[in-house]
Amino acid sequence: MGCEGEWACGAPRECGEETVGWCGCDGFTFYAPENCPGRRYVHAGPCDALGVVDEEPVEAVEGNSVCQSSEDCPTGWVCAGSEGCSTLWTCVRRLRMRPRCSRHEETFCSCEGDSFTASRECPGRPYLQRGYCPGDEPPEPVVAEGMDGGVPPAAAGRDAGRDAAPPPSGPRVCVRNRDCPRGQVCIGDEGCTSDWHCGRPPERCIADTQYFCSCGGETFTASMTCPGQPHRHRGSCLPEERSR
Structure with a gap:
């Protein structure tokens, strides 16, 4: 806080979910997430009103x-x-x-x-x-090749609804959120040695994002609490970017 001195880039931190007003060093109010104003400011909260305008002209x-x-x-x-x-x-x-x-x-x-x-x-x-938020993606229809109503063509004369094979038990294996049904996300442990499965997120998916290093060695950006795909670690794959 304060308008003296310089600001510098630092380690990422968790920002608040609400957007609040901050009084900038230019005397004007700006809006940014809680705990992360992103620029120098006089104090938290809007600046004092400079006057009352009955109706602002459209050009302004x-x-x-x-x-x-x-x-x-x-x-x-x-x-x-x-x-x-x-x-x-x-x-x-x-x-x-x-x-x-x-x-x-x-x-x-x-x-x-x-x-x-x-x-x-x-x-x-x-x-x-x-695109959809994590967990909001609509389920993709699954149609097996060579199947008629879920059963092989040779069995088409039977009741496909009753004779269809039961769905596999256990959670569905996934590599991205789009592999999961609506209301579920792809979740699992950090690292690339175990499968991830579809399920309800263990905590609320927030809008604040950060870098993750995928198992394919590519940096991607996702929700801090719901990355939605297996990854090696949090942060960029490139060492020089990890402090961003």
Whole structure:
């Protein structure tokens, strides 16, 4: 805290789940996760009001009106910003959006950890990533080749519903969250010597992310509490990146 001295990069730490106001050294309020302001600040909480404005002119809204969704913006404006949950979103004129907002929908994972569907170009609210949140992925249909209703073709004359082989017992082996049914994630022990299985996450999946080193030697980013795939260790695979 304070506006004297320089800030430097340090070891990652767990940020809070809530986005709160901070009073910046420029006298303006900015918003960032609890415990992780990401910049120098005078104190926690919004800055003191400099005055009361009855109605802000429309020309002053763009780039200055902070929003959590397009509902916070005037008619003809949308809430826009960068992917991720550590940046501030502001109201932008819909006609200035590039690419333009379309009716083509896509699924997004919100900063609150719930999946939502919105315009592909204009989701209208901050989001962690494109695609489903961990555990929200719809189950993929499993159809075995050479099977008719779950039984071999030779047995098609019988009642496929009664004669189908029972599903395998025990938890389903997985390598990613998409291998698991809705409401479950791919979980397991750190390291690459044991199988991971689908199940309920042992703790709530949070929106804060960090680096993980996959069993294939590639660095990936995922929820701090639900990485969703086997990995060698937390942190980047490259030593020089582990302190980021």
